[in-house]
Amino acid sequence: MRKKIIFFVLLFVFLILVLVGIFLKQYDLIYNFGRFICFDCIGL
Amino acid sequence: MKKKLKLSSRRIIQILSFVIFNPYILLNPKTGKVLYQGKIKSLCVPILNCYSCPLAIGSCPLGALQQTIKISQIPYLVLGFFGTIGIFIGRYPCGNFCPFGFLQELLYKIKSFKFRVRRPFRYLKYIFLFLSFSIPFLYKEPFFCKFVCPAGTIEASLPQIIFNPALLSNVSWIFYLKVSLGISFIFFSITTKRFFCSTICPIGAIYGLFNKISLLQIKYDKNRCSKCGICNAVCPMDINIYENPKDIDCIRCFNCVKKCPHGALKISNNLKK
Numbered sequence: 559m560r561k562k563i564i565f566f567v568l569l570f571v572f573l574i575l576v577l578v579g580i581f582l583k584q585y586d587l588i589y590n591f592g593r594f595i596c597f598d599c600i601g602l
Numbered sequence: 603m604k605k606k607l608k609l610s611s612r613r614i615i616q617i618l619s620f621v622i623f624n625p626y627i628l629l630n631p632k633t634g635k636v637l638y639q640g641k642i643k644s645l646c647v648p649i650l651n652c653y654s655c656p657l658a659i660g661s662c663p664l665g666a667l668q669q670t671i672k673i674s675q676i677p678y679l680v681l682g683f684f685g686t687i688g689i690f691i692g693r694y695p696c697g698n699f700c701p702f703g704f705l706q707e708l709l710y711k712i713k714s715f716k717f718r719v720r721r722p723f724r725y726l727k728y729i730f731l732f733l734s735f736s737i738p739f740l741y742k743e744p745f746f747c748k749f750v751c752p753a754g755t756i757e758a759s760l761p762q763i764i765f766n767p768a769l770l771s772n773v774s775w776i777f778y779l780k781v782s783l784g785i786s787f788i789f790f791s792i793t794t795k796r797f798f799c800s801t802i803c804p805i806g807a808i809y810g811l812f813n814k815i816s817l818l819q820i821k822y823d824k825n826r827c828s829k830c831g832i833c834n835a836v837c838p839m840d841i842n843i844y845e846n847p848k849d850i851d852c853i854r855c856f857n858c859v860k861k862c863p864h865g866a867l868k869i870s871n872n873l874k875k
Binding site: 561562564565568569571572573574575576577578579580582584585586587588589591592593594595596598599600601602 | 636637639641643644645646652653654660661662665666669670673675677678679680681682683685686689743744747748751754755758759762763769772773774776777778779780781815817872873
């Protein structure tokens with residue numbers, strides 16, 4: 559029972575985080591990072 | 603006689619994952635663009651896969667995490683993404699989806715002297731994880747992408763410079779540092795089982811935290827175990843699975859489950875009694 563509670567509480571927390579991220583449109587941020595060559599990644 | 607090439611189901615999944623996460627130039631050989639810029643880039647892939655790779659169509663979650671922290675935002679989406687995957691399957695993506703892990707397994711097949719990573723070194727990845735959060739926050743630099751990531755060097759730097767040699771005139775000392783680290787990575791991958799995954803990878807470090815509580819587990823039956831050591835020998839992470847089936851380094855490849863002659867290891871659901 560304890561395992562189930564921990565599992566579902568954590569799942570709930572992470573899903574809330576995802577929803578908050580979607581609400582804040584963080585996918586647009588991620589898109590803007592990824593759509594250009596990342597000069598940090600390639601060492602320039 | 604020629605030896606027949608026999609691929610395990612995990613190998614097939616690894617090859618498929620590589621193609622699914624990196625199909626860009628294969629699908630668009632005539633576009634002339636060396637970077638995918640479509641909307642799929644707003645999604646993270648569940649593994650280390652540089653978004654500046656000319657083949658990549660998704661974003662690297664570690665890069666997205668650091669870049670979000672760098673602009674002083676809390677990375678809710680990436681943290682929730684990591685947590686949701688981790689809570690269900692732990693480090694399964696490392697063992698089955700990660701092209702970089704796959705590359706290391708192929709490199710380890712090269713005949714050479716081999717050595718094991720000692721236990722304390724396996725916790726180094728948590729230092730890299732800490733630095734991946736703290737340095738972007740304090741100094742506004744994506745520490746791991748900029749100074750360490752050999753995936754960025756191998757998947758992005760070198761191909762981008764090959765496609766656009768003009769970039770070479772702008773390289774800084776960081777490029778040479780990363781190339782040196784990339785070469786060291788190749789050397790250590792030949793001599794040590796999944797060296798990068800066990801000692802450096804911050805994504806593996808995050809997923810590893812969930813190995814104890816994730817839904818997907820390996821169940822160990824000590825009454826059936828003869829401690830023959832076959833599970834240790836086939837483990838790509840070089841861990842003693844019968845000592846700790848919930849080890850933070852277990853990448854859920856299930857080689858041990860398949861090869862155990864006594865059926866002492868089984869795939870199980872953590873919520874079942």
